[in-house]
Amino acid sequence: MRSIAIKLAAPVFALGLFASCQAGLEPEAVAEVTPPPAILPAPVTSAPWIMATASVSDLNQTARFFQEIGRYETVYRGPLDAAEIDALSLPEGASGEVLTLKSPGSDAGFVRLIRFDDVGRKVPTRPGARAWDTGCFWSFMVRANDLQSVYDDVIAMGWGTETPIAPLSFNGSELNIVVFKGPDGLQVQAYERLNRPIPEGFTPFERLSRPFNIMQMTRDREAVRELMEDVLGFERVWYGPPYTDEEPTLMPLGVPQNLTTSVPYKAGIFTPQTQSLYGRMEYIEIDGLDGFDYADRCQAPNLGWLSVTYPVESVEASKAMIEERGWPITQDIYATERPSFGPLNVFAIKAPDGATIEFVEAR
Numbered sequence: 001m002r003s004i005a006i007k008l009a010a011p012v013f014a015l016g017l018f019a020s021c022q023a024g025l026e027p028e029a030v031a032e033v034t035p036p037p038a039i040l041p042a043p044v045t046s047a048p049w050i051m052a053t054a055s056v057s058d059l060n061q062t063a064r065f066f067q068e069i070g071r072y073e074t075v076y077r078g079p080l081d082a083a084e085i086d087a088l089s090l091p092e093g094a095s096g097e098v099l100t101l102k103s104p105g106s107d108a109g110f111v112r113l114i115r116f117d118d119v120g121r122k123v124p125t126r127p128g129a130r131a132w133d134t135g136c137f138w139s140f141m142v143r144a145n146d147l148q149s150v151y152d153d154v155i156a157m158g159w160g161t162e163t164p165i166a167p168l169s170f171n172g173s174e175l176n177i178v179v180f181k182g183p184d185g186l187q188v189q190a191y192e193r194l195n196r197p198i199p200e201g202f203t204p205f206e207r208l209s210r211p212f213n214i215m216q217m218t219r220d221r222e223a224v225r226e227l228m229e230d231v232l233g234f235e236r237v238w239y240g241p242p243y244t245d246e247e248p249t250l251m252p253l254g255v256p257q258n259l260t261t262s263v264p265y266k267a268g269i270f271t272p273q274t275q276s277l278y279g280r281m282e283y284i285e286i287d288g289l290d291g292f293d294y295a296d297r298c299q300a301p302n303l304g305w306l307s308v309t310y311p312v313e314s315v316e317a318s319k320a321m322i323e324e325r326g327w328p329i330t331q332d333i334y335a336t337e338r339p340s341f342g343p344l345n346v347f348a349i350k351a352p353d354g355a356t357i358e359f360v361e362a363r
Helices: 002-013 019-024 059-069 082-087 147-157 221-231 315-324
Strands: 051-055 073-079 095-102 110-117 137-143 166-170 173-181 187-193 213-217 235-239 265-271 280-286 304-311 331-338 342-350 356-362
Touching: 059 095, 059 110, 059 147, 082 331, 137 304, 147 173, 147 187, 221 235, 221 265, 221 280, 315 331, 315 342, 315 356
Parallel strands: 051 110, 137 187, 213 280, 304 356
Antiparallel strands: 051 304, 073 095, 095 110, 137 213, 166 173, 173 187, 235 265, 265 280, 331 342, 342 356
């Protein structure tokens, strides 16, 4: 029955908002996947990510989406700190300009756009941004009100979409979902609840909300699970069995409709402990479609989503915790200034598919 298919697909399309849907699975289906740890390790962080950083070729062009459609506010515009330029190993003489935006009323989930200058050739982190190509960040997700009018305005602005707006019925909720495709391959996935209010405590918004989830396309979901649960101590929101539709379906990830019945995909969604509204990390593994792997492109000055940034109480302690659990540090601790957040100590790791996850301590 189609209703059963929707129950399994919803965690992907709604990006984990319906974590309780796992209870609807048959016991034998749940047993097919790695069970969650009986006891999670101490979390590296219990806070949601505070910013998502993207490299763009034109700050004003990209910012229009957030400012005009999402009504985002400017938090900071100015030069990129020299210490961060050094940490990114950019060429001598490199510089950059930063534009940081936020949804009104938000205390985290900021959008940080950087235009890197005098750095030589830049390439998209994910050319074409197809869901079956792996590596780097694929998109982040926001909630929407009146998604059809948002869609019309975004198209008029010159952005595209992965698919038409996709309707979804799940567990009494009627939903609309679409993936917007902007300049430099930047993608934003928008999700609208049609018949239920937004969750209690979620920051109110007019058209587009603060981001609450970021997605990666992975070669190996199990390798990601090890990072999320065993190293970072994140909680599991969803980790379901491989899924295919029972009949051809309009899929927001862009898998061709005639292949949705034969090409399985696996989702994993994780969140810092105590966080039910924001700060999620989502991973999708698509089997049976051979794309390209772009894991080696996930660094500045290449164009696209570059990193998400989690706050911690101590970068020294958090770094030691990660190393003790066997995960490598790719960017050692350095001091920098990010005017939207002040003086910070920063270090970073790479997810298995190349995406950068930063951890910062306020100084």
